[in-house]
Each structure stands twice: as C-alpha cells, then as structure tokens.
Amino acid sequence: xxxxxxxxxxxxxxxxxxxxxxxxxxxxxxxxxxxxxxxxxxxxxxxxxxxxxxxxxxxxxxxxxxxxxxxxxxxxxxxxxxxxxxxxxxxxxxxxxxxxxxxxxxxxxxxxxxxx
Amino acid sequence: xxxxxxxxxxxxxxxxxxxxxxxxxxxxxxxxxxxxxxxxxxxxxxxxxxxxxxxxxxxxxxxxxxxxxxxxxxxxxxxxxxxxxxxxxxxxxxxxxxxxxxxxxxxxxxxx
Numbered sequence: 001x002x003x004x005x006x007x008x009x010x011x012x013x014x015x016x017x018x019x020x021x022x023x024x025x026x027x028x029x030x031x032x033x034x035x036x037x038x039x040x041x042x043x044x045x046x047x048x049x050x051x052x053x054x055x056x057x058x059x060x061x062x063x064x065x066x067x068x069x070x071x072x073x074x075x076x077x078x079x080x081x082x083x084x085x086x087x088x089x090x091x092x093x094x095x096x097x098x099x100x101x102x103x104x105x106x107x108x109x110x111x112x113x114x115x116x
Numbered sequence: 117x118x119x120x121x122x123x124x125x126x127x128x129x130x131x132x133x134x135x136x137x138x139x140x141x142x143x144x145x146x147x148x149x150x151x152x153x154x155x156x157x158x159x160x161x162x163x164x165x166x167x168x169x170x171x172x173x174x175x176x177x178x179x180x181x182x183x184x185x186x187x188x189x190x191x192x193x194x195x196x197x198x199x200x201x202x203x204x205x206x207x208x209x210x211x212x213x214x215x216x217x218x219x220x221x222x223x224x225x226x227x228x
Contacts, residue, residue, distance in 0.1 A: 009156065034216060043206065043219040044159075090158060092217075104149070104217060108158035 002027045004093050006107035013081050014115050021076040021110050023091030032094040032102065033074040035065055038109075039087045047089075050074065061085070083116045119143045120220040122207050128226045135194040137223050139207030147210045148190040149217065150174075150182060152203040159206065165190055197227040 007022040025031065035047040048059025055067040065076045074091060089110045094102040120141045129135055139148065146167045151159040151174075161174030163182040171182060179201060183191045194201055204224050208217040 006158075036217075043221050044208075044217075045219070046216045049216055103164070104161070106151075106159040108156060 002093065002095050002105050004091055004105050004107040006089075006091050006110050008110045009108065010111045010113075012113045012115070015083055016080050017114075019076070019078040019081050019085070019112070021089055021091075021112075023074045023076065023107060025072050025074070025091075025093045025095075025105075027093065027095040028072075030096050033065075033067060034092040034094070034104075035059065035063070035074075035076050036090045036092060036106075037087045038090065044090065047076070081112075081114050083114050085112060086114045087112060120207060120209055120218050122205075122220040122223050124223060125221065126224045128228065129197055130228050131196075131198055133197050133227075135197050135225065137192045137194075137205055137207075137225070139190045139192070139220055141188050141207075141209045141218075141220075143209055143211075143218060144187075145209040145211050145218070146187065148184065149208040149210075150180075150190065150192045151206045151208065152176065152201075153206060153222075154203050162192065162205075194225075194227075197225075199227045201225065202227045 003026045005024045033050040036044040037047050038044045047063050048057050050057045050067045058064045063078050067074050091107040094104045123138045149164045150162040160176045165171050165184045168184050181193045204222050206222050207220040210217045
C-alpha cells in the first residue's frame with residue numbers, strides 16, 4: 001500500500017519564526033499532492049495543491065510548498081508564522097490506482113502550536 | 117460554507133447499537149468519501165464512491181457499511197458499534213480527475 005510520511009508530529013514555534021513541515025510519499029508513479037489545514041474545532045480545508053508544472057507552489061495565507069520528485073517530497077513552508085496558524089496540517093497524495101482511479105492517502109498530520 | 121453537511125454532529129451511543137451517519141452535498145460532485153480521524157493517526161479512508169453505482173472499500177472498512185442513495189447523499193453505518201469506533205468521522209467530496217477534496221464539519225461519535 002502507498003504511504004505518506006509526515007516526520008514532524010508536533011511543532012511548537014514562536015510568532016515570526018520560520019516553518020517547514022516535511023512530507024514524503026512512497027509511490028513512484030503519477031501523483032497529485034495536497035496540503036490541508038484543520039484549525040481547532042473545524043473541518044479540513046485546502047492550503048495548496050500540486051498537479052504539474054512549477055514545483056514551487058504558493059497557497060493561501062502565505063504558505064508555499066516545493067515538490068522534489070527525486071526525493072518523493074512535498075514540504076510545506078512559511079517564512080513567518082502567526083498565532084493564527086496554530087492548527088493541524090495534513091499532507092495528502094492522490095495516486096493512480098488500478099482501474100484508473102485516483103485514491104487519496106493522508107499523512108498522520110502535524111500539530112503546530114504558535115506562541116504569541 | 118455548507119456545501120457538505122453531516123448529521124448528526126455529535127452522537128453518544130452504546131456498544132452493540134446500530135448507528136447511521138449521513139452526509140449530503142450541494143457541490144454536484146460525483147465522488148464521495150468517508151474518513152475517520154483518530155489523534156495521531158491522521159485520516160483513514162473507510163469507504164469511497166465514485167458514482168451512485170460505485171462503492172469501494174477503503175483501508176479500514178471492517179465494521180462499517182455505506183449506502184449511496186443519490187449523487188448528493190452518502191451514508192455510513194455502524195451495524196453494531198464498538199468502543200474502538202469512537203472517533204471523529206468526516207465526509208468529503210471531490211470532482212472528477214485529481215481535484216481537491218471538500219470536507220464536511222465532522223461527526224464526533226462516542227461509543228460507550
């Protein structure tokens with residue numbers, strides 16, 4: 001089975017610090033890559049996505065992610081975090097399965113706490 | 117944003133009871149999914165459906181069943197609830213191809 005690894009389970013930062021959350025996947029074929037955010041008590045919502053083209057993707061709220069195919073990675077970055085970025089972050093990979101369907105697989109998530 | 121709704125939002129039940137969680141969407145998407153979220157485990161796919169006549173098991177389907185009553189409705193049933201099914205359950209939808217998923221607000225289920 002395909003897997004998605006998020007290396008940082010809990011991250012604690014102070015406001016204005018830089019953020020990088022790691023995401024690696026195991027599938028060598030065609031994939032679509034996503035980062036979702038879940039604010040406390042809310043549902044998941046999309047931060048950014050990569051399908052093809054420029055491997056550096058910019059999302060909402062100042063987040064960006066870089067796809068490095070050779071490393072099977074899609075790391076999320078933000079130069080300066082804010083208290084409102086406190087949330088859980090999920091990396092997700094859609095890979096091509098038998099029958100032509102894209103099945104999404106999620107990582108275990110990274111809990112980010114930003115202190116004011 | 118009420119494009120994907122789930123009922124109930126919270127439910128406490130007892131071991132052995134049958135429970136149905138419902139999901140409705142107004143996004144016109146063909147694809148619908150049920151996930152459960154447990155702390156530290158992320159989201160695990162229970163079932164998914166790519167159209168009304170298509171139902172597929174996910175990675176943790178044991179103990180669950182689903183029904184796709186219409187394009188807009190996808191229900192998850194626990195035939196005989198057990199305590200380790202206590203979790204947060206999310207419904208999601210997506211359009212064709214490799215598009216993003218849109219999630220409902222979640223149902224917090226507690227099985228005593």
